[in-house]
Every structure is written in C-alpha cells, then in structure tokens.
Amino acid sequence: MKHISLITFLILLVVSYGFYQLQYEVELRQDRVAKLENQIAQDKADIKVLEAEWALLSRPKRLQQLSDRFLELAPIDPSQIRSVDELAMREEHLEGAAFAPRQEKAPTGEDETPPALAVAEVPSVGAERLPLVPVFNRGAGQ
Amino acid sequence: MRTITAQDTPIAPGRTLRSVRSRIIFTVMLFGLAFAGLSVRVVDLGLSAEASAWSAARSGAADMLPARADIVDRNGTLLATDLKTISISANPQKVQHSGEAAQQLAQVLGGVDPAVLEHRLSSTSSFAWIKRKVTPEEQHAVNQLGIPGITFRDEIQRLYPQGSLTAHVVGYNSIDNEGLSGLERAFDEELRDRAADNEGPLRLALDMRVQHAMHEELGAAMRQFNAAGAAGIVMDARTSQVVALVSLPDFDPNDPGSAAADRQYMNRASQGVYEMGSTFKTYTMALALEHGVASMDDAYDATHPIQISRFTIRDDHPKARWLNLPEIFMYSSNIGTARIVADAGNGLQKDFMQTLGLLNRPDFELPETGTPMVPENWRNVQSMTVSYGYGIAVSGLQVANSIAALVNGGTLHRPTLLLNPDARDDISRQVISAETSEQVQALMRLVVEKGTGRNADAPGYLVGGKTGTAEKSTYGGYNRDALVTSFVAAFPIDDPQYVVFVMLDEPKGNESTYGFAGAGWTAAPIVRGLVPRIAPLLGVAPSKDDSHPMTRELVRMITPEVRS
Incomplete structure (x- = not known):
C-alpha cells in the first residue's frame, strides 16, 4: 500500500516534469518556427527587392547605353550567320586529320609557314593542306 | 467510478486487501489513461494549426507581400x-x-x-x-x-x-x-x-528586347519626321501572340500623374483607330484571288480617275494605263483596286472584312482596345473607298492580326498578349486558302522588291509588306498635310514567322526624304531598321533565297518599260 502511494507519487512527479519539459520544448520550437517564418518572409521580400533591382539594372535601354559606351559590339549582320552544314572545317572534310597528332614542323623545308598563320592552320601533311575558308567575319561568333 | 463504501467493510481481511488493491490499481489505471489523453492533447496542440496561427500573428508586415502577382x-x-x-x-x-x-x-x-x-x-x-x-x-x-x-x-x-x-x-x-x-x-x-x-x-508573350528595339526605332523615326505619335506591333504570324506593342508618346507608369498631355495615355496601337489607306489593298487582293474575282494576269483600266457620286478616285502616282493585279498592288493604284472591288461586289467585300475581324472590336486582353469605325451604308461608293483603306478606320492591332492570317497560310487567330492563353478562347479558323495566302506573300514581296515599299527591304530577311498613306479626315474633307503613314510587313515572306506593323501619326517630310512624307519614305525604313535587330533575337535565320519563288513570276508580268 505504502509502495503504491510512493510509486504513484513518483510517477506523478515524473509525468508532470515530463509534461513541463514537453510544453517548454513546444514553446521553444514555436518561437523558432515563428522566427524562421519571419525570416523567410523577410528573405522573400529582400529577394523581391533584389529582383526588382536586377530588372532595373538590366533594362534593355540601359544595357544598350552601356554596350554603346564600353563594348564594340554591333547587331549581327545576316552574312555573319551560317548553318553548321556550311562550315568548311567539318570532320568529313578533314578526313580525320583534326584528330591526328599535330606536327610541329612541316616535313619539307619549302612548306614552312609563318608562325602567326600556323596557329590557325589545319594540321597538314605535305602539300595536301586544306585551304582555310573564312567563315565568319570579324566580330561574329555569338 | 466505484468508491469504497460502508457496504464493503464486513468482508474478510484477505479479501479486503485484494479488493482494495485491485481498486487502487483500477484508479491508477484510470488516472494513467487520463494523463495519457492529456499528453496526446499537448502534443497535438504543439503540432496543430494553432501554432502557425500564433506565429503568423507575431510576424511582421513582410507577410503582406505581395498583394498582386x-x-x-x-x-x-x-x-x-x-x-x-x-x-x-x-x-x-x-x-x-x-x-x-x-x-x-x-x-x-x-x-x-x-x-x-x-x-x-x-x-x-x-x-x-x-x-x-x-x-x-x-x-x-x-x-x-x-x-x-x-x-x-x-x-x-x-x-x-x-x-x-x-x-x-x-x-x-x-x-x-x-x-x-x-x-x-x-x-x-x-x-x-x-x-x-x-x-x-x-x-506575357512580350519580349522586352524586341519591345525595346521597336520602342527605339519608332522613337527615332518620330523625331526624324517630327511626328505627333507612333505605334508599332510585332506579332507571331502563326499564333497571333503579341511580341511587342509600343505606342508613342508614352509615360512612366511609376509616376502616372507625370504625363503632361492626355495624348500620352492614348494607346495608338490597339485603341486608336485610323483610316489606314493602301494597306487595305492587301485585303482587296486577297478577296479577289480567294473568290476568283480576278487572277494575277487580269488587267484593269487605270487610265483615268473614277468619278463616283461626289468623289473622284485618283492615283497618287498615276500610270495612266491598264494595270494587271501585281502592278495595281506594287504601284498602289486606287483606281485599279476600286475596279477590282466593283467586280467583287460590296456584299462579298463586307463579308470578307467581317471574316477577317476588321468590322468588330477585336477580342483582346487590353481594356484599351478600339472599336473600328465602319461605313453605315455599304454601297458602291463606300465599297470602293474601303478597297483602298478610306471610309473605314481600324486599329493597328486589327491590321497586324488580319495580315498574319493572310500570310500564314490562311488561319486567323485571336490576338493575345499572354504566353499561355486559355485554350477555350481560341477562335482560330481558316479564312483564306493556302494557295491564296501564297499569292498574298508573293504580292507583298513584290511591293518591297519593286514597288512602294523598297525602303523596307532588310537584306537577308526577305521582308514582304505593304505601304499605307492616308490623309487625315478633317471636318468636311481630308487634310493633305496631315498624314497617317503605316507599313505592315511579314518576314521571312516565303514562310512568315512574324508580322510587323508600324505607324506614324502626322510625319513631316525632310531633306532625307526629298520632302515626301508618304509611308514608303517614313514608315517603311522603320521596318528595315527593325527587322535585322529583332530577327536574331526571335530566332529567325537569314534567308538563303533573295526572293519569293512566286514573286519571280510576278516580276516577269510587270510591263518592262516602267520597271525602275
């Protein structure tokens, strides 16, 4: 009988402490949730401000003014636009030469070319060099 | 709940102890159940919606945002x-x-x-x-x-x-x-x-880059020709989605009270209705070709002006001879166009205009959408003037949308500013045959290659179009010095992807145009400036061809000595 009362009392103590802790924890978490929700709302508002600022700074009119001032870009001329089929240096034209190891020097002395040109040249063997066809005008490539 | 009462006392001690113990256990269990119920409720409270309601009440004004999407x-x-x-x-x-x-x-x-x-x-x-x-x-x-x-x-x-x-x-x-x-x-x-x-x-279906290009080109033209206003539309020819819509002069919507004049609020592209002049000849051509009124090699007498009731219909650049259909269109002959529509009959013409949506207020998202002004009586006189764009006033939006239908293979769509318009609202229908549409394409290309629209020819993009120069009506007549010039174009004309409409309100000629203020001098160059700017943005590849296949045939039909 004595034990039962004691046990009951102890259970009561433990349970009430447990409930108190639980309640406390819940309140803490609610606080945290509220803070996070506040933070999210604030961040969302900040993102909106940044997006608006980005839109303001990337207005086409402003970009054009900046481009006119700092860049030497002009509208693309139709002659600067070509389809892939029209490219001269495609794989089939090169007959695998593009993947052959590059030769530092041409095998024959008469075939030597100035270094500035050699950079842009197709790796070639002897006289079977492919001609370079200018595909893009200056400023193209976008 | 059972309680221990006096009745229970005269029972043997052993039994009593057992009985009391069982009762206590019963009571403890009862309390235990009650506490369990309470703890469930506490957890429930902690997780339930009340928590978010509570936190919402605590958080600040950031929650107000946004009120509008x-x-x-x-x-x-x-x-x-x-x-x-x-x-x-x-x-x-x-x-x-x-x-x-x-x-x-x-x-x-x-x-x-x-x-x-x-x-x-x-x-x-x-x-x-x-x-x-x-x-x-x-x-x-x-x-x-x-x-x-x-x-x-x-x-x-x-x-x-x-x-x-x-x-x-x-x-x-x-x-x-x-x-x-x-x-x-x-x-x-x-x-x-x-x-x-x-x-x-x-x-929205708008593209700000295209909108900016249109805004700038129109603004430049407006300043160059000292015009009172300007409007421009770029429309997807296959869906009638509006990619750009500009009306000048405009105002800053961030400070809407700042506009000095009411005319700044006027939307000239969709709200203002104007007598468009010769762009309407495109409709007359399509009407004649679609309904078999005339074929390309039929010729009409444009030797003398036409007298009808109190009007005289004359040509701006009279050729004073018989002209076939391509010639009537490229020289923009009022006389020839009037004679074609006389053959077609006013009923057929009115029906055709109705089909193209030119006689009713278009179903468009903007509240600022104008209702066209159409003749009250559609008799022979009205029919003739309408054939070359007088006596009827429509908005630029209507012109762009109907021209899109004429060049895209013949399907008329509902014009829209939305990228994903409600499918239920789609009213698209076939208004002319694909064959007629191809003929209209060829005629519009002819105008740019050989006719009044040569200043619109943007190399590489195969522009086709039609000029429209209209005198503004004043009280009791027309004012020769107050013009509305417009140009409606499609590119690339052999497979139109976009329709461009530009309009200038009261442009004045200057030295660069030798004093001329007509559409060929003022409106057409806007298209030439605009198309090369917007085509790469819109993903339109330059054309390999330098003409429309059928236009080459039409060119051969033109009387050689007047070819310039």
Missing part, C-alpha cells in the same frame, strides 16, 4: 512587382503644434504643401495621411524630427522596372493598388488571386 515577359523579365514601402500618417489629436509640425515635415518631405498639411494635422479626426510611399531617407528624416503622433505604416508599392517601355501594355495602378489601365486593369482580380494562391507571375 508579378507580371513577367516571355523570358521571365520582371515588368511589374510589389515592393514594401513606408507611408507616413498621423493622429492629429496627438499632434500638439500642428503649424510647427507641418513646417518641419514639409522641409524634409518633397512635394508636400505645409498649408495643406497643417489643415490636415489640425483636424479633429484621429487619422490623416502625411505622405504615402516615401523613400527610406524621408522615413529616416521624419523619424529624426521626433514629432509625437506621427506613425509609419507598411504599404505596398507597385514597381514597373521597365518604366515607359511597358506603359501601354502593363498599365498602372491607383495609389491603393487597384488596376487603372492596361493589363493591370484587365487582370485586376486575377493578379490578386494569383498572389493569394501563390500561383506565380502572369506571363
């Missing part, structure tokens, strides 16, 4: 958004020295009249606005004054980052965020609902 263009560029701002109000009953306070406030706040402010602050009410939507600097300055009774309120401000570029499409709101014009008004409720349901922005 954003508006973006087809690439997601922001056109309209809600931002938090501060408004300053006062409780006049708590403001002690209203005169002094008004003076101080007026000093730090721009655009506030101290006298008006003092009147407001000395009222007996408990609320008065001091200034709405102030800058952070102004807020700080007012805060520094430390006047009692002044309060700051969070408010929402609509920002239009693109400024005047979208003034006539997006429109603007009242200070209380109610849509007053443009899409803001048309989608007032929808924008609120979208914001409330978190459905994301309203996505």
